[in-house]
Structure formats: C-alpha cells, structure tokens
Amino acid sequence: MFGNATFANSPLGLRPATTSDAPFLELLYRSTRPELELLDTTPEQVQALAAQQHQVLQAGAGDAFPNAMHFVVERAAERVGALIVDFGADEVRLIYLALLPVVHGQGYGRQLVQGLQQAVARAQAPLAVTVWRSNPRARAMYLTLGFVVEESQPTAERLVWYPSARPMIAVP
Numbered sequence: 001m002f003g004n005a006t007f008a009n010s011p012l013g014l015r016p017a018t019t020s021d022a023p024f025l026e027l028l029y030r031s032t033r034p035e036l037e038l039l040d041t042t043p044e045q046v047q048a049l050a051a052q053q054h055q056v057l058q059a060g061a062g063d064a065f066p067n068a069m070h071f072v073v074e075r076a077a078e079r080v081g082a083l084i085v086d087f088g089a090d091e092v093r094l095i096y097l098a099l100l101p102v103v104h105g106q107g108y109g110r111q112l113v114q115g116l117q118q119a120v121a122r123a124q125a126p127l128a129v130t131v132w133r134s135n136p137r138a139r140a141m142y143l144t145l146g147f148v149v150e151e152s153q154p155t156a157e158r159l160v161w162y163p164s165a166r167p168m169i170a171v172p
Helices: 019-031 032-037 043-064 108-123 134-142
Strands: 012-016 069-075 078-085 092-099 127-132 148-152 156-161
Touching: 012 108, 019 069, 019 078, 019 092, 069 108, 078 108, 092 108, 108 127, 108 134, 127 134, 134 156
Parallel strands: 092 127
Antiparallel strands: 012 069, 069 078, 078 092, 127 156, 148 156
16 A cells, blocks of 8 residues: 555655664664653663664564554655554554654644545555553544544543544645
C-alpha cells in the first residue's frame, strides 16, 4: 500500500526502512525520550538505555505484529521520522509514529495519520493506536481526527478510528 509513497501537496514521502537506517532510527527513538536525559547517569549510559529500549520496541513489534511494515518518513529526501504499521485481519494498527523534534508542529504527523485513514477507509477497516498519557499533544491530534477512546489504562489509552464514523478529512 505505501511502498515508496508520497502525499499530495506535501513534501513528505515514505519508503521501507532498511538496515542502513538503523543508526537514524535509534537517534530518532532517543529524540522521543527526552526524560532519559534527566536520569542521574552518564551520557553513555543514557545512550545505551535508549538503544536497549529501541531494540525492545523493534522486537516487541516483531513478536506481536510479525507482518508489520517499517517505514522511514522523508521530507525532501531527508529522513525525518519513522512509522510502523500492521495491516491485521480485523484492524490496522499504528504501532509507532515518531518525528524528529525539528519538524514537530508542522502538521506532518497529522498528514501521515490522515494518509493511513484514507488507506483504511478503502479497506473499511478500523485504525487503532495506543497513545501514552505522557503525550497529550498526540492524543489531542488523534481525537480531532475522529478517533475515540476504546480502552483506558493508567499509562496509556487505545484509540480507534472507524471509517464510517466520520467523513474523511482530505490530506492537505
């Protein structure tokens, strides 16, 4: 579905992640975890912890979703993010979406999610995502895009978008 995808009227593109993207993906993951910098430890230990947690994310996605597709998000051929999505039998699961801090607030996350919404609308499948409570901006974005809270836990919520629940919002 996404292969080497581009988004209409957007500088964004997606391409399958390769092994040569591993250093970028680890750096990206670390950029999404600024709280690690607050630990009373050395920079080397923080880097090792972030690398270990990134490996856990990758392994967990592979174990729970063995057919998940891993993408690199590019803007003008420059890597700016990552996306992991699984097209399951009953739903499409957005497992991971991360963008470098330098591109935050530019609407790219919204464009990526809207692209997924358009794809799953054609398949008439729900789109599910887990959002950490420590990320209220992401939660707000998903809610404005028509997602509803289906499960609530102390640390995270499972949000789902149903194609028939709301008219599609065009990707700018």
